[in-house]
Amino acid sequence: xxxxxxxxxxxxxxxxxxxxxxxxxxxxxxxxxxxxxxxxxxxxxxxxxxxxxxxxxxxxxxxxxxxxxxxxxxxxxxxxxxxxxxxxxxxxxxxxxxxxxxxxxxxxxxxxxxxxxxxxxxxxxxxxxxxxxxxxxxxxxxxxxxxxxxxxxxxxxxxxxxxxxxxxxxxxxxxxxxxxxxxxxxxxxxxxxxxxxxxxxxxxxxxxxxxxxxxxxxxxxxxxxxxxxxxxxxxxxxxxxxxxxxxxxxxxxxxxxxxxxxxxxxxxxxxxxxxxxxxxxxxxxxxxxxxxxxxxxxxxxxxx
Amino acid sequence: xxxxxxxxxxxxxxxxxxxxxxxxxxxxxxxxxxxxxxxxxxxxxxxxxxxxxxxxxxxxxxxxxxxxxxxxxxxxxxxxxxxxxxxxxxxxxxxxxxxxxxxxxxxxxxxxxxxxxxxxxxxxxxxxxxxxxxxxxxxxxxxxxxxxxxxxxxxxxxxxxxxxxxxxxxxxxxxxxxxxxxxxxxxxxxxxxxxxxxxxxxxxxxxxxxxxxxxxxxxxxxxxxxxxxxxxxxxxxxxxxxxxxxxxxxxxxxxxxxxxxxxxxxxxxxxxxxxxxxxxxxxxxxxxxxxxxxxxxxxxxxxx
DNA sequence: GCACCAGGGCAAGAGATACTTACGCTACTG
DNA sequence: CAGTAGCGTAAGTATCTCTTGCCCTGGTGC
Numbered sequence: 001x002x003x004x005x006x007x008x009x010x011x012x013x014x015x016x017x018x019x020x021x022x023x024x025x026x027x028x029x030x031x032x033x034x035x036x037x038x039x040x041x042x043x044x045x046x047x048x049x050x051x052x053x054x055x056x057x058x059x060x061x062x063x064x065x066x067x068x069x070x071x072x073x074x075x076x077x078x079x080x081x082x083x084x085x086x087x088x089x090x091x092x093x094x095x096x097x098x099x100x101x102x103x104x105x106x107x108x109x110x111x112x113x114x115x116x117x118x119x120x121x122x123x124x125x126x127x128x129x130x131x132x133x134x135x136x137x138x139x140x141x142x143x144x145x146x147x148x149x150x151x152x153x154x155x156x157x158x159x160x161x162x163x164x165x166x167x168x169x170x171x172x173x174x175x176x177x178x179x180x181x182x183x184x185x186x187x188x189x190x191x192x193x194x195x196x197x198x199x200x201x202x203x204x205x206x207x208x209x210x211x212x213x214x215x216x217x218x219x220x221x222x223x224x225x226x227x228x229x230x231x232x233x234x235x236x237x238x239x240x241x242x243x244x245x246x247x248x249x250x251x252x253x254x255x256x257x258x259x260x261x262x263x264x265x266x267x268x269x270x271x272x273x274x275x276x277x278x279x280x281x282x283x284x285x286x287x288x289x290x291x292x293x294x295x296x297x298x299x300x301x302x303x304x
Numbered sequence: 305x306x307x308x309x310x311x312x313x314x315x316x317x318x319x320x321x322x323x324x325x326x327x328x329x330x331x332x333x334x335x336x337x338x339x340x341x342x343x344x345x346x347x348x349x350x351x352x353x354x355x356x357x358x359x360x361x362x363x364x365x366x367x368x369x370x371x372x373x374x375x376x377x378x379x380x381x382x383x384x385x386x387x388x389x390x391x392x393x394x395x396x397x398x399x400x401x402x403x404x405x406x407x408x409x410x411x412x413x414x415x416x417x418x419x420x421x422x423x424x425x426x427x428x429x430x431x432x433x434x435x436x437x438x439x440x441x442x443x444x445x446x447x448x449x450x451x452x453x454x455x456x457x458x459x460x461x462x463x464x465x466x467x468x469x470x471x472x473x474x475x476x477x478x479x480x481x482x483x484x485x486x487x488x489x490x491x492x493x494x495x496x497x498x499x500x501x502x503x504x505x506x507x508x509x510x511x512x513x514x515x516x517x518x519x520x521x522x523x524x525x526x527x528x529x530x531x532x533x534x535x536x537x538x539x540x541x542x543x544x545x546x547x548x549x550x551x552x553x554x555x556x557x558x559x560x561x562x563x564x565x566x567x568x569x570x571x572x573x574x575x576x577x578x579x580x581x582x583x584x585x586x587x588x589x590x591x592x593x594x595x596x597x598x599x600x601x602x603x604x605x606x607x608x
Numbered sequence: 609g610c611a612c613c614a615g616g617g618c619a620a621g622a623g624a625t626a627c628t629t630a631c632g633c634t635a636c637t638g
Numbered sequence: 639c640a641g642t643a644g645c646g647t648a649a650g651t652a653t654c655t656c657t658t659g660c661c662c663t664g665g666t667g668c
Contacts, residue, residue, distance in 0.1 A: 001308060002383060020644060032627055034645060039626095045391040047580035053634040054644055057444055060397055060581055061390055068386050072379040079306060082372050086365055087349040093364055140361055276351035277364055324615055336656050338616065343655095357663040358615055 004076055006040045007069035009033055010048065014058045014066045089278035090120060096283065097126035097133040098146035101226060101245045102267060106146065106166070110290035114283055121279055129200075130155065137161065137270060143277050144284070145270045148243070150201045151262035152208050157270065164269045164284055169244035170297040171205065171263040173256045174229070176236045183256040189215035192238035194229050197222045206241045209260060244297035257297055308380055310344045311373035313337055314352065318362045318370045344369075393582035394424060400587065401430035401437040402450035405530060405549045406571060410450065410470070414594035418587055425583055433504075434459065441465065441574060447581050448588070449574045452547070454509045455566035461574065468573045468588055473548035474601040475509065475567040477560045478533070480540045487560040493519035496542035498533050501526045510545045513564060548601035561601055 012022035013033060023030040041048050048062040085091040098107055103125070111123060126133070126142060133145035138158065146166075149155050157163060173188075175181045181191060193210070195217075196202035203222065210217035221232050226246035233240050234252040243265040247255055257263075269287055271280060291300040316326035317337060327334040345352050352366040389395040402411055407429070415427060430437070430446060437449035442462065450470075453459050461467060477492075479485045485495060497514070499521075500506035507526065514521035525536055530550035537544050538556040547569040551559055561567075573591055575584060595604040 001380060002387070004305060004308070018644075029628055030645070031629085031647085034647090035626075038646090044387045046387065050576075050578045050580070051645065054636060056645075060399075060447070064390060064397065065387065068383050072376065072383055075376040075379040076305060079372050079376055083306070083348045083350065083369065086368060093368065143364070272354075274354045276354070322615075333657055334616070335618085335658085338618090339655075342617090355616070358665060360616080 002040070002043065002069075002072075004069075004072060006036050006043075007066075007073060009036045010040060010062065011066045011069065011073075013037060013049070013056070014062050017058065018055060085120070087278065089118065089282060091122075092277065092279050093122045093124065094143045094277055094279040094283060095124045095126065095141065096144045096146070097128055097136060097142045099129060099133070099148060100127055100224070101243075102146045102148075103127050105245050106267070106287065106290050110283070110286045113289055114286040117286075118279065118282060123279075123283075134158065134161070134270065137272055140272075143271055143275055143280060146287070147268060147270055148201070149266045149268065150205045151264045151266070152205045153201050160273055161270045162273045164288075164303075165301040166267045166269055166287060167291045167301055168299045169265045169267065170257045170299075171209070171241050171265065172244055172247050172297055173258055174233045174240045174242060174247065175254045175256075176233055177252050177254045179236055179239075181239060183254075185209060185213035185258070185260070186215075188239060189213075191218075192220040193217040194221040194223070194232050194238040194240040195219050196224050196229075200224065202243070205265075209241060209258065209263060212260065244295075247297065255297075306344070306347060306373075306376075308373075308376060310340050310347075311370075311377060313340045314344060314366065315370045315373065315377075317341060317353070317360070318366050321362065322359060389424070391582065393422065393586060395426075396581065396583050397426045397428065398447045398581055398583040398587060399428045399430065399445065400448045400450070401432055401440055401446045403433055403437070403452060404431055404528070405547075406450040406452075407431050409549050410571070410591065410594055414587070414590045417593055418590040421590075422583065422586060427583075427587075438462065438465070438574065441576055444576075447575055447579055447584060450591070451572060451574055452505070453570045453572065454505045455568045455570070456509050456512050457505050464577055465574045466577045468592075468607075469605040470571045470573055470591055471595045471605055472603045473569045473571065474561045474603075475513070475545050475569065476548055476551050476601055477562055478537045478544045478546060478551065479558045479560075480537055481556050481558045483540055483543075485543060487558075489513060489517035489562070489564070490519075492543060493517070495522075496524040497521040498525045498527070498536050498542040498544040499523050500528050500533075504528065506547070509569075513545060513562065513567060516564065548599075551601065559601075 009022065009026060012025050013019055016022050016025065019033040019037070020030045023033040026033070037048060044065065046059070046061040046065065048059050048065065050057040050059060082091070096107070107125065114123070126136070128136070130145070130147035133142060133147055134157070136142040137145050173183060175183070182188060193206065195206045203219070207217050220238055223229055223232070226242055229240050229242060229246070230248065230250060230253060232238060234250065241258065245267070249255070269284055288303070292298055293300055313326060313330060316329050317323055320326050320329065323337040323341070324334045327337040330337070341352060348369065350363070350365040350369065352363050352369065353360040354363060386395070400411070411429065418427070430440070432440070434451035437446060437451055438461070440446040441449050477487060479487070486492060497510065499510045507523070511521055524542055527533055527536070530546055533544050533546060533550070534552065534554060534557060536542060538554065545562065549571070553559070573588055592607070596602055597604055
């Protein structure tokens, strides 16, 4: 394989028409240039220069090889540039997964801030529930995962993952505004309940809160889509406990923070500890800055 | 500057997902691969692999660098291919100069044969008189020069030039068919003469032949274009002595070979002896094959 | 549970590369 | 005709790069 350095030397020699001058230009000895050219001639089988007693004469082949070599040298230059950009995080790719609610509430503002500072970076988005995302992290299919953790059912995150707590949401009781229902859990034992789908942490959380209040929740409707849940509540079909991010203020709905211990959900960003993606740190910063402040029921975390 | 070999190794490691396998594929030791990758990481400032106890995990940066490296490797591969073509003479450039008559009579058939065997080679054509062409050869602006040499005025070709005699032309006396003029020089002392322009070997040659025949030629018309000369002869405006290549059989003209010693012109191909253009030899062969055989007044030379 | 093995990192040594120094040769220059 | 500039070659040296040998880790088989 031809060596790029030899091509550079060749070009310098062709340009200057002299090994001695090329050597000076490149910081070599004339002898070094002579040897490099000899090696190049031997390797290519071309005669690149005609030697005369007092100088050299570049062959047509030398000119041609110089031109052809430009392509290689240009590609190498480009590569260097790209590498520099990759290393500094100016460019690059990062795969971000999040659970649906965060995908709507947190990710877009975070990315709009991120895109300001890293206009040429590529972010690939995935949606999924925490278990899937964590599995994807482990497989290396994801760089960062936005997941949640209910106070009542803490997760055993696998080893090797670094977690950054972004915010804590209160769990909020939603009632139709004129339903006449109490805001106190113990008084809602006869109410119809609306929860996330069976087996989810959200549903489990509601059930446990009710159990702690002394009754078994009668779950009538299940949906993982908080927009749907709110509509159901609004229509007077039941009450629900949702995390603050799942709640959007609405005239027809009364929202009340639950005061029970552990009645909260934490949103955190996970990544494999060894992940060295240069975009990782700036993205985490953007996520943190995207957490709304001064919003009811939402409590941002500082850097941890 | 990043080393192409490192890029190859990187790609092998990414492809196989293991330094050990990459090493086997490339004929290295696992340690060599490890060191190459370390060097690459140090040079780029990127983390290319996450090391685990029992294997490695290519980083996004590694994948990206591999893709980017393809450009460089492809350019290098192309270059190798081009070099091989240049070295074998499949491709390449050659500059051929010739005097006008040969440009018309010899070069086209030679090139059509040459193009058969070297379809991708580029031949650049120049026209000029022998002195200019020889100067261009010396300056390296020309690879091959087709020149002529009159028997009566041999040229002192500069040193360092190799000459290949292609053919010898008889000098031919042209008369209008019904002019009633003799074919013997001594009887043409009163005729009007047509020659090439003053100072040319052609004109000098005619003048000397006439002088040897005992008279001074009365030159009435001069043209370097043999087509014009023939028209003038045809119109009965005078007689001319032209080399065989400058003669095309014509009903209205009678052509007679001059029998004097030295009444001939030699056409030869010159090139600098050190010229190593791989196209040189095949082009000379084509030129030699393009010399007409069995044409009156024309005598091809064998290889000399 | 324990020996074994595969994969990778590290250190040291050997071999190859690449550069410098020194010298010889040739042709231009004053 | 000596001096000099330019290139080539040979020898020495420094640097780079690969191999060898050993350690560490974690998975596997008995």
